[in-house]
Amino acid sequence: MTRMPFLDRRALMAMMAKTGIGAGALAAWPALAAPWPRNIVADPRFADYPFALGVASGDPAPDGFVIWTRLCPRPAEQHYGMPRAPMVVSWEVAAEESFAVVLAKGEALASPELGHSVHVEVDGLSPDRVWFYRFRIAGQVSPVGRSRTLPLPGARVERLRFAVAGCQHYEHGHFTAWKHIAREPVDFIFHYGDYIYETNEKGAQTLTIQGHDFPRARKHNNDEPYSLDDYRQRYAQYKTDPDLQAAHHAAPFWVSFDDHEVDNDWADRWDQDGTPPEVFLYRRAAAFQAYYEHMPLRRASMPDGSRMRMHRNARYGDLVNAFVLDTRQYRSDQIGEAEKLPGGEKLAPMTPAAYDPARTMMGDAQEKWLFDGLADSTARWNLIAHQVMLMHLVGRGNGGAKGYNMDRWSGYMHSRRRLLSHIDKACPGNVVTVSGDAHRHYAGDVIQDEGAPGSKPAKIITSEFLGTSVSSGDDGMGELNTPQQLADNPALKATIDRRGYVLCDVGRDVWQAELKVIDKVSSPGGKLSTYASFAVERGDPGVKKA
Incomplete structure (x- = not known):
């Protein structure tokens, strides 16, 4: 994940306590140094909206869930309007649908070997609450998805x-x-x-x-x-x-x-x-x-x-x-x-x-x-x-x-x-x-x-x-x-x-x-x-x- 440049650690801890993100997420905020492939598309461009297949989440846990998308600007075409090379997609998670405060974010590889699909295993979040997520690439923003973390295994749940x-x-x-x-x-x-x-x-x-x-x-x-x-x-x-x-x-x-x-x-x-x-x-x-x-x-x-x-x-x-x-x-x-x-x-x-x-x-x-x-x-x-x-x-x-x-x-x-x-x-x-x-x-x-x-x-x-x-x-x-x-x-x-x-x-x-x-x-x-x-x-x- 990338470091948030606009908050120091103390301010970030206070914000996390207020909004409900788990303290474990803080450990996952050091700057990302991903070994991206040499043939990555550094400045991708799309003729059509790249998130035509939407977004999804699944397999929730007490501290997170998987978020998914697939870059597919032209679903009916043979190669879906995509170059045959990898590219980087950014993602964000927030406690509010407005994304006024982004509590977790990072980058993920969309590779042609996997159809330019993206699977991010988000962790470090607080249990038993609703979260919102989205993806970005080349100035384009995906639809907003809604997910939920599980309660802790021993927590009393009424419904x-x-x-x-x-x-x-x-x-x-x-x-x-x-x-x-x-x-x-x-x-x-x-x-x-x-x-x-x-x-x-x-x-x-x-x-x-x-x-x-x-x-x-x-x-x-x-x-x-x-x-x-x-x-x-x-x-x-x-x-x-x-x-x-x-x-x-x-x-x-x-x-x-x-x-x-x-x-x-x-x-x-x-x-x-x-x-x-x-x-x-x-x-x-x-x-x-x-x-x-x-x-x-x-x-x-x-x-x-x-x-x-x-x-x-x-x-x-x-x-x-x-x-x-x-x-x-x-x-x-x-x-x-x-x-x-x-x-x-x-x-x-x-x-x-x-x-x-x-x-x-x-x-x-x-x-x-x-x-x-x-x-x-x-x-x-x-x-x-x-x-x-x-x-x-x-x-x-x-x-x-x-x-x-x-x-x-x-x-x-x-x-x-x-x-x-x-x-x-x-x-x-x-x-x-x-x-x-x-x-x-x-x-x-x-x-x-x-x-x-x-x-x-x-x-x-x-x-x-x-x-x-x-x-x-x-x-x-x-x-x-x-x-x-x-x-x-x-x-x-x-x-x-x-x-x-x-x-x-x-x-x-x-x-x-x-x-x-x-x-x-x-x-x-x-x-x-x-x-x-x-x-x-x-x-x-x-x-x-x-």
């Missing part, structure tokens, strides 16, 4: 609010949900995945969803991505959406990828097309780099080829211990000859293979990390934030045949049983899970599977709120299939096929969740409403109507 959202298919509809999320007074946003869709509909004018045709709201600007440049172009198109930018500007994100950031239904080294694993890993490496370049992630998540560490946790004082999972990178391949359900879901009967102890959803190392974290947790609540449904729900295929989705935890029953048994033993009554991927809202109880047909359900272990999509599935079919799903699954309390998000409001003894829905995404201006509200009482797992 935590956050939103759960994902599955934002650009061609299926407008990102209206993000506009509404940006207006919610939340502490953070969990994006469960499918930030982009790799699919390409070859110029079709309509979408066929659940047997119904919908007009295409928008179109992707390139074919299915395979190379790094392909994925960069897809992200650049998504990132220009003003509603998505507004949400990133409003609050810090915890992000994780699902399948469409790489390829539909991929699992570990396998894709859906039977590509040789050693070849698919090249595509995964390109997709992972593009994902990192466009997300507010710490250096610890920088990909190493086709590997990328995404599971991590955060403590919100003594109230919530949050665990963000990665249920794609380490899982076994899907099993079964799956029948296509309306809407594109996969359905298959439960077979002995689904219970095979060799099959894993999280991998051994991540499972141990999660189990140890839950066992050691002293928070009043534990949050497991992941990608795909944990509830073991039966579905119906064409003709009414029953089956289970093998891309969810139902296809990995040994892992599911181990997780639920550990929750029941280590932290009974204070775990809530949130997930997505299914393009419908689901809220229900998570029970242990006994494996015997006709046996009584085991006790409720935890609860799940699965957020519907931001836009995937177009306007949706409302409550079509809802009565059948509720009748087939007693543990399920609500479901609807509309776009939207989940809003969680966590108190010390009650966890409340609202299923928010948008009436339309096929055109702008969709109206927001609450489809259903639920509560989970600490010590009494299970979903109750609020």
